[in-house]
Amino acid sequence: MTYTEEQLEKDLAIYKESLTPSHADEQRVIMSITGKKEQMTKGRSIAGKFWFLAPIVGMALLLIVLTSQKATKAPSALAQETDEIVIALINDELGEQSITDESDADLDIIMSDDEQLASFTSVYDANEY
Amino acid sequence: MGIPKETFEELYKNCFTPVYRYAYARLGHREAAEDIAQIVFSKAWETRDRYEDRGKPPLAYLFTIARNSIIDRLRRKEPLVMSDIEISSLKIQDDTNDPARMSQQAESSRFIQAALADLPEDQREAVLLRYIADLPYSEIADILDKNEEAVRKTVSRALQLLRDKHKP
Numbered sequence A: 001m002t003y004t005e006e007q008l009e010k011d012l013a014i015y016k017e018s019l020t021p022s023h024a025d026e027q028r029v030i031m032s033i034t035g036k037k038e039q040m041t042k043g044r045s046i047a048g049k050f051w052f053l054a055p056i057v058g059m060a061l062l063l064i065v066l067t068s069q070k071a072t073k074a075p076s077a078l079a080q081e082t083d084e085i086v087i088a089l090i091n092d093e094l095g096e097q098s099i100t101d102e103s104d105a106d107l108d109i110i111m112s113d114d115e116q117l118a119s120f121t122s123v124y125d126a127n128e129y
Numbered sequence B: 001m002g003i004p005k006e007t008f009e010e011l012y013k014n015c016f017t018p019v020y021r022y023a024y025a026r027l028g029h030r031e032a033a034e035d036i037a038q039i040v041f042s043k044a045w046e047t048r049d050r051y052e053d054r055g056k057p058p059l060a061y062l063f064t065i066a067r068n069s070i071i072d073r074l075r076r077k078e079p080l081v082m083s084d085i086e087i088s089s090l091k092i093q094d095d096t097n098d099p100a101r102m103s104q105q106a107e108s109s110r111f112i113q114a115a116l117a118d119l120p121e122d123q124r125e126a127v128l129l130r131y132i133a134d135l136p137y138s139e140i141a142d143i144l145d146k147n148e149e150a151v152r153k154t155v156s157r158a159l160q161l162l163r164d165k166h167k168p
Helices: A005-018 A022-051 A051-128 B007-029 B030-046 B048-052 B056-075 B084-088 B099-118 B119-133 B137-144 B146-167
Strands: none
Touching: A005 A051, A005 B030, A005 B099, A005 B119, A005 B146, A022 B007, B007 B030, B007 B056, B007 B119, B030 B048, B030 B056, B056 B137, B099 B119, B099 B146, B119 B146, B137 B146
């Protein structure tokens, strides 16, 4: 049995019908188009009504930005200063300690040298006499 | 001057289904067809005042937008191939509600879907515009920027290929 052009056209018609949108499909598209338009119109009307507020809003935003910059800068500078003082204090403390330790150590050595010298001298003196 | 609002509404009523079917057949997905239909009518509405500059009749103008939107979508994304689920969910309308007849029609739809997918691009497009969108040859020629005779020949060659693919 040959597949006639008539049969093919009939099958194409069946296929076409199978692609028909449902009422819900059509409604969704209409809603998305009209919804988009409403949104655009709403946006424009709001902007149109309150256009005179634009400079005030701009100034307020500028003030907010400037204030927030200041607020963030001041504590950081203070913190830096505090850190520097703390570091200086720690260094001083450590410095003194190290000096003390060093002098003590030197003293120990000196004392032990003296002792050695004294003992050597006493031995030498004993031999001399 | 552009398209008057009343003409646009008339166009929407008459063209929504053909545009949707054409997009559905080309992209193979119901949601994608909805997206294309939405783009077509939104663009047509937004540019209705300037539409005469395009030098095409309204129907050809809508299908040109549809065609370009589909090409754009296919370029951006992987070509959408109709899945088995999508094929089985194709709506088969039959007033008799005869299961055997509905099954036969579903089989025919599956064959056409698969055979169309194998056609060369220009032939597939011409057949879809002629038999799925139901456009006259003169409008198809406008959309494809070809002369009417060339479109007729392309469709004729495509139909022959479709018939050759059918195995009883």
